[in-house]
Amino acid sequence: MNIIPYDEKYAEQITDLFYNTIHAVAAKDYTPKQLGAWSGLKGQYDSWKKRLDIKKPFIALNNQTVVGFAELDQDTIDCFYVHKDYQRQGVGRLLMKTILDQAQMNQVKKLTVRVSLTAKSFFDTMGFQLLEDVVIERSGQQLKCFMMKKTLR
Numbered sequence: 001m002n003i004i005p006y007d008e009k010y011a012e013q014i015t016d017l018f019y020n021t022i023h024a025v026a027a028k029d030y031t032p033k034q035l036g037a038w039s040g041l042k043g044q045y046d047s048w049k050k051r052l053d054i055k056k057p058f059i060a061l062n063n064q065t066v067v068g069f070a071e072l073d074q075d076t077i078d079c080f081y082v083h084k085d086y087q088r089q090g091v092g093r094l095l096m097k098t099i100l101d102q103a104q105m106n107q108v109k110k111l112t113v114r115v116s117l118t119a120k121s122f123f124d125t126m127g128f129q130l131l132e133d134v135v136i137e138r139s140g141q142q143l144k145c146f147m148m149k150k151t152l153r
Contacts, residue, residue, distance in 0.1 A: 001067065001091065003098045006056040008049065013066035014059070015048040017083050024084035029117040030143065037141035055079070058098050060091050070095040072102055077113040096126050103152055111150045116143070123148050 022039040030038070057079060060068035067086040071078035077099060082091045103111055114134065115123050128148040135142050 001060060001062045001094065003094055004059050004061060006052060006059060008053065010059055010061075010066050011049045011052050012045055014052060014057070014069050015043070015045050017066055017069065018048070018079070018081055019043075021081050021084045025087060026116055026118040031141075034141045034143055037139035038143060058095060058102075060086075060095055062086070067091050068095050070099050072099050074106075075103070075108045075111055077111060080113070080115075080119070092122055093126075100152070109152055111152065113148050113150075114145050115148055116145050120146055120148075126150070 019039045019042050023035050026035060026038070055071045055073065055078060057069040057071040059066055060082070066083070068082040068091040070080045080092075080095065080099075082095070099111075111128075112131070113123060113128065114136075115128075128150045131147040131149050133144065134147055135144055137143075
Protein backbone atom coordinates (compact mmCIF):
# COMPACT_ATOMS: atom_id res chain seq x y z
CA MET A 1 0.00 0.00 0.00
CA ASN A 2 1.23 3.48 -0.80
CA ILE A 3 0.09 7.10 -0.71
CA ILE A 4 0.23 9.15 -3.90
CA PRO A 5 -0.69 12.73 -4.79
CA TYR A 6 -4.01 13.17 -6.57
CA ASP A 7 -4.27 11.64 -10.03
CA GLU A 8 -7.51 12.27 -11.92
CA LYS A 9 -7.59 8.72 -13.25
CA TYR A 10 -8.77 7.69 -9.76
CA ALA A 11 -11.62 10.23 -9.54
CA GLU A 12 -14.41 7.70 -10.13
CA GLN A 13 -12.98 5.26 -7.59
CA ILE A 14 -12.76 8.08 -5.02
CA THR A 15 -16.36 9.11 -5.72
CA ASP A 16 -17.57 5.52 -5.27
CA LEU A 17 -15.47 5.06 -2.13
CA PHE A 18 -17.00 8.19 -0.58
CA TYR A 19 -20.59 7.05 -1.22
CA ASN A 20 -20.08 3.38 -0.33
CA THR A 21 -18.08 4.05 2.83
CA ILE A 22 -20.67 6.45 4.21
CA HIS A 23 -23.50 3.97 3.61
CA ALA A 24 -21.61 0.94 4.93
CA VAL A 25 -19.47 2.27 7.78
CA ALA A 26 -21.54 5.16 9.17
CA ALA A 27 -24.83 3.22 9.09
CA LYS A 28 -24.42 2.33 12.76
CA ASP A 29 -24.47 6.01 13.76
CA TYR A 30 -26.85 7.69 11.31
CA THR A 31 -30.28 6.99 9.81
CA PRO A 32 -30.71 6.07 6.13
CA LYS A 33 -32.09 9.57 5.44
CA GLN A 34 -29.09 11.18 7.13
CA LEU A 35 -26.70 8.94 5.17
CA GLY A 36 -28.38 9.92 1.91
CA ALA A 37 -28.18 13.62 2.74
CA TRP A 38 -24.49 13.26 3.63
CA SER A 39 -23.46 11.19 0.62
CA GLY A 40 -25.63 12.72 -2.06
CA LEU A 41 -26.63 10.61 -5.02
CA LYS A 42 -24.52 7.69 -6.13
CA GLY A 43 -22.29 8.27 -9.16
CA GLN A 44 -22.00 12.07 -9.12
CA TYR A 45 -18.76 11.77 -11.08
CA ASP A 46 -18.75 15.17 -12.80
CA SER A 47 -19.22 17.21 -9.64
CA TRP A 48 -16.74 15.07 -7.73
CA LYS A 49 -14.14 15.36 -10.51
CA LYS A 50 -14.40 19.16 -10.32
CA ARG A 51 -14.01 19.05 -6.54
CA LEU A 52 -11.06 16.68 -6.66
CA ASP A 53 -9.28 18.75 -9.33
CA ILE A 54 -9.38 21.65 -6.86
CA LYS A 55 -8.80 19.80 -3.56
CA LYS A 56 -6.15 17.36 -4.87
CA PRO A 57 -6.44 14.76 -2.10
CA PHE A 58 -3.80 12.27 -1.10
CA ILE A 59 -4.80 8.81 -2.27
CA ALA A 60 -4.09 5.49 -0.55
CA LEU A 61 -3.64 2.74 -3.13
CA ASN A 62 -3.47 -1.01 -2.81
CA ASN A 63 -2.19 -2.04 -6.22
CA GLN A 64 -4.43 0.12 -8.42
CA THR A 65 -7.40 0.16 -6.04
CA VAL A 66 -8.19 3.32 -4.09
CA VAL A 67 -8.51 2.27 -0.45
CA GLY A 68 -8.64 5.75 1.07
CA PHE A 69 -8.26 9.46 0.46
CA ALA A 70 -7.72 12.60 2.51
CA GLU A 71 -7.78 16.32 1.75
CA LEU A 72 -5.66 18.95 3.47
CA ASP A 73 -6.90 22.49 2.85
CA GLN A 74 -4.32 24.77 4.47
CA ASP A 75 -4.88 24.05 8.20
CA THR A 76 -8.05 21.98 7.81
CA ILE A 77 -8.55 18.32 7.05
CA ASP A 78 -11.57 18.16 4.80
CA CYS A 79 -12.53 14.71 3.50
CA PHE A 80 -10.87 11.74 5.21
CA TYR A 81 -12.27 8.36 4.17
CA VAL A 82 -11.08 4.75 4.21
CA HIS A 83 -12.68 2.10 2.00
CA LYS A 84 -15.27 0.02 3.84
CA ASP A 85 -13.28 -3.18 3.20
CA TYR A 86 -10.00 -1.68 4.51
CA GLN A 87 -11.12 -0.36 7.89
CA ARG A 88 -8.69 -1.02 10.77
CA GLN A 89 -5.85 -2.09 8.48
CA GLY A 90 -3.57 0.95 8.88
CA VAL A 91 -4.88 2.94 5.89
CA GLY A 92 -6.15 5.79 8.06
CA ARG A 93 -2.90 5.94 10.01
CA LEU A 94 -0.90 6.08 6.78
CA LEU A 95 -3.10 8.85 5.39
CA MET A 96 -2.88 10.75 8.68
CA LYS A 97 0.92 10.50 8.70
CA THR A 98 0.94 11.95 5.18
CA ILE A 99 -1.40 14.79 6.19
CA LEU A 100 0.66 15.57 9.30
CA ASP A 101 3.94 15.51 7.34
CA GLN A 102 2.49 17.87 4.72
CA ALA A 103 1.09 20.19 7.39
CA GLN A 104 4.50 20.32 9.08
CA MET A 105 6.19 21.11 5.74
CA ASN A 106 3.63 23.92 5.29
CA GLN A 107 4.45 25.18 8.82
CA VAL A 108 0.89 24.65 10.04
CA LYS A 109 0.71 25.05 13.81
CA LYS A 110 -2.79 23.65 14.39
CA LEU A 111 -5.01 21.36 12.33
CA THR A 112 -8.78 21.38 12.58
CA VAL A 113 -11.28 18.84 11.32
CA ARG A 114 -15.02 18.26 11.49
CA VAL A 115 -15.61 14.58 12.12
CA SER A 116 -18.62 12.30 12.19
CA LEU A 117 -19.80 10.22 15.12
CA THR A 118 -18.27 7.26 13.29
CA ALA A 119 -14.82 8.83 12.83
CA LYS A 120 -14.44 10.49 16.23
CA SER A 121 -12.69 7.58 17.94
CA PHE A 122 -10.07 7.42 15.15
CA PHE A 123 -9.29 11.13 15.52
CA ASP A 124 -9.19 10.75 19.31
CA THR A 125 -6.60 8.01 18.85
CA MET A 126 -4.61 10.26 16.51
CA GLY A 127 -4.31 12.89 19.26
CA PHE A 128 -7.03 15.31 18.20
CA GLN A 129 -8.91 17.14 20.93
CA LEU A 130 -12.60 18.00 20.99
CA LEU A 131 -13.40 21.67 20.43
CA GLU A 132 -17.18 21.43 20.28
CA ASP A 133 -20.17 19.31 19.33
CA VAL A 134 -21.86 20.63 16.20
CA VAL A 135 -24.93 19.83 14.17
CA ILE A 136 -24.83 20.47 10.44
CA GLU A 137 -27.78 20.44 8.09
CA ARG A 138 -27.68 18.72 4.72
CA SER A 139 -30.74 18.38 2.51
CA GLY A 140 -33.05 18.94 5.47
CA GLN A 141 -31.32 16.37 7.67
CA GLN A 142 -29.43 17.23 10.84
CA LEU A 143 -26.13 15.42 11.34
CA LYS A 144 -24.31 15.42 14.66
CA CYS A 145 -20.55 15.77 14.38
CA PHE A 146 -17.57 17.27 16.20
CA MET A 147 -15.02 20.00 15.62
CA MET A 148 -11.60 18.78 16.69
CA LYS A 149 -8.07 20.16 16.67
CA LYS A 150 -4.51 18.96 16.90
CA THR A 151 -1.62 21.21 17.81
CA LEU A 152 1.51 20.43 15.80
CA ARG A 153 5.10 20.84 16.95
